[in-house]
Amino acid sequence: MITFTDVTKTYPDGTTALKNIDLEVQKGELLTLIGPSGCGKTTMMKMVNRLIHPSAGTITIHNKDIREYNIHELRWNIGYVLQEIALFPHMTIEENISIVPEMKKWKKKDLTKRIGELMEMVGLEPEKHRKRMPSELSGGQQQRVGVIRALAADPDIILMDEPFSALDPISREQLQKDIRQLQQEIQKTIVFVTHDMDEAMALGDRVCLMKEGEVIQLDTPQNLILKPANSFVKDFIGSRKTPWQTAVDVMVDQTRNKISTIEDYESGLIPEKGTYVLNGNDETYAGAVEDGKRVELPPLQNGMILKEAVNIFEETGHRVLPVMKGERLIGTLSYRDIVLYLKEHSRQEDEVVQK
DSSP states (O other): OEEEEEEEEEOTTSOEEEEEEEEEEOTTOEEEEEOSTTSSHHHHHHHHTTSSOOSEEEEEETTEEGGGSOHHHHHHTEEEEETTOOOOTTSOHHHHHHHHHHHTTOOHHHHHHHHHHHHHHTTOOHHHHTTOOGGGSOHHHHHHHHHHHHHTTOOSEEEEESTTTTSOHHHHHHHHHHHHHHHHHHOOEEEEEOSOHHHHHHHOSEEEEEETTEEEEEEOHHHHHHSOSSHHHHHHHOSOTGGGOBHHHHOBOOOGGGOEEHHHHHTTOSOSSSEEEEEOTTSBEEEEEETTEEEOOOOEETTOBHHHHHHHHHHHOOSEEEEEETTEEEEEEEHHHHHHHHHHHHHHHHHHHHO
16 A cells, blocks of 8 residues: 655765664554654654655555645545644535545535544534634544545545644543544545654554654564564563553454354244354344343454453443454453453563562
8 A cells, every 4th residue: 555665864064863764554554653852653654645755665545655746636536634634714514525525526415425424433513613713612522623624525545643642631531532433434545643652552553663763663563562573673662561551452263153143043043041252144243132032232343452352341341242353253252351361461460570
């Protein structure tokens, strides 16, 4: 999707911001860029929409050199969300969201529908907020408008430059949840710059940890924690192992003999006791059975961190929940699985400290 090949950036004063970067951002991936101040993460992100030009190397989107794109068309197809939000204060919320679609000559009817859908998607009541001015919204609401403005023209790529860092902790945590949920629905390619390691780990499908213009480790959050490339990675991440383990790390692959079809259930072929996960005819998750009765169980996505999974168990009271990868069932997880896993993990960490 987005490919950096041997990319270097040296400024006129001799400062080298990026050194021989080779990196690919995959289609539909949310890649977080993290590292100390001055490591080059913002420079890298701004190269994607040609706000900064490389001194050497090439950047391609869909296998086409970005220098070959018309600059306006390139940027129209790349949404951009800033820390400062940068809504136009003299325009209504609707007018702010409409800017790029109007440049692309969208029909009024299509644009009105699009704005309504996007506002509902981020929890802003369209009829209540369309005609409001930015000053009438809270900081968190304004940042939501900034996000959907970037999505308005349905771009392939979204760039997010520390978009939540100026918000209070409660608004920031809520927007992080919104972005994770939104990404599951829209599956855009997102490059997200942050200076907050917890945010990088919570949001990123992969995390790119940088230092002095170089990529030190590009990996999943789990691998950064469990398999740090060197002492810098280990020290930068700090002590985060347990909270950032995911459902799939703890998942028990015990579903194989518990999978049946909906037809089996309707024919009375499901045993009366226990939790049984059902597959539809196309092998996608269709529901579950508890004690012989069909029940709705909230599925856990494989990348969900444990503390979120624990919250779902506590809120719903269910004993066992299915673990999904997209629409596909890959296993089950119980509250007991988590407790046993955490106890074992804690014991292992204590042994390491004692050594």
